[in-house]
Amino acid sequence: MLKKQKLKVPFAYDGEKGLCAPQTAEKGKQYFCPACEDTVILKKGEIKTAHFAHKVSETCNQETIIHKIAKQRIVDVICEWKRGRINAPIFKRQCKICSELTDQPMPDKVERAVLEYKVTNGFIVDVALIVANEPAAAIEIRVSHAVDENKARLLPIPFIEVDGQAVIENPTIFEPVRDCFKEFTCKRCKQTIKQFGVKVNKIAKQTNVDLPDRYYRYGFWECWKCKREIILFAWPKTSDWDKSAPKVKPIPRTIQYRYSKTVAGRYWVNTCPYCKSIQGDWFLFAYPGPFFGVRCKEDSQDAYNKDMQDIVVSYAEYKSEL
Template sequence: MKTNTKIPYALGPDGDLVSAEKAERGVVYCCPSCERSVSLRRGEVRIAHFYHTNNSDCSGESVIHKTAKRLIVEAVEEITRGGSVTLELLCENCDAITARSIGMKSITRAEEEVVIGDYRVDVVAFLDENPALCIEVRNTSEVTCEKAQGLDCYWIELDAYDVVNDSMVWRPVASALKPVLCESCKEEARETIDILDKYGYPRGICSTVFRPGQSPYIVALEECWKCKERIPVFWWDGVPFAQDTPPEPRPRTIQYRYSKQYGGSYWMNTCPRCRGSQGDNFLFLFGGGVLNSEKLFLRKEEQGDGSVTISSGRSVFNNFIRTMNGGL
């Protein structure tokens, strides 16, 4: 069966990938998937590409997938020659794009189709002889949950077309890496740690990274409405309006108190300086709250009809708004 697949890269005489834009006429090139000869098509109107002149069973999907894997290996080879690859990640807290450079201190070589544990990985980058990063190439299907959880190594998944377009910039569509913070969030984290030390909170009791499961408590800074000091406030699995005792060791400023606006008592944040209560609505529910993040889940309650709602309930929220508006 003849295929009309447009092939962006082909194998040159030395086995290296050559883009259609840089290919020389009169040179024999081969398809990176089926390894049969291909022809070059390049003009002023059409996008340059290779194509099969004879019958070929290889599909566009297989061509792009194999091309992307080869380009990743060649990108690592460029690293070994003193170059670098840019890894673009999202800040764990604010989702800002954060660029990291991958050089020879991180990776020294790469291989295709390597078995890691129970799984075959598209490309594995090594630091000396140790696997440093597993790289999966997504073309039509994504990494399965089983594989994502079972890989005993840091891993990223790259879109095949992104790699073909620019193999020296990696933009993961999925990953399991150490948390990354942008410069702004790093500065915020440093200030948070300084303020935790100022008020005598034990080190290791919480995390500044918005990744539940890394620590029982996630901390951020808020201005106390009463004394106007910058103070630490905490998220944990149970907010908002927590009724169950928070996990130990518990920050001493998380206390069980009565709230007139809420109409009952719950475990809440308090100010370490003036002891003022810091309401859950402002921290977790209102837009702009320092701990209002899609990354930090909120306690939900099942209703009698099987539906699930935020534990505050609409009536509590509306009563709170009415109170703030002077009972109107």
């Protein structure tokens, strides 16, 4: 016969279904298993650390106990926060630009958390975060099974999955095992994007060049000849040898069809708005160059956005030298 696993109950329900830790539980009071609601016995002695003892059970299981406690702990902590008793719970988020794990406090606009919330298409989420009376995001507890792919795909709100055991140990910091929240940009990267924006806009204005929002990726660099800062463009090309004309009109005025001795022919190339000299292609994607590490292959808005992001990343790396 299979030996029944001894059930661990890190928190038990008190008479009002509030979670209670064995350290703060009182002898003589009744406590219940949060999963099967059967009575558990508080063991508190001189030698053994305080704990709740669960009777051997055919129906109750460890996974359900952890799952139940974890989600209740999250709801409790959010309630405490909303009452002003503790600081906002923290999400550990990965910045989409620098990839660093950064603390994101739960936004103030979260009004409350609701346990086992049924969303519009019938799925039940473990904890729903309510904003303006509507579920805005969900926290799912992972004990041994991940959220199934079908549910993950169909959930109408962003969600994260957190480890049940980790939440029980610390319900104020959520380090997702899976993060399907809205993409996150850290403060430092936001600052860099802003600085980059200010800088390119200034150069664009000085040189009377319009900054596009699609197709033409842009950065800035010194003109190799007159050494003044100018806007440089890159547009999708199938290969290094692709000399075809840019496909999207209007073509920025500094991209011109010019004759190059080096190439021994005419081709579409960046030129300096001040001294008119050709800005050879070779250095643009080389290190260090304005488009180092940028793919610039695909003509889609997603690829464009990603490439512009990479341009900002390389800008952040060179910034100290520029």
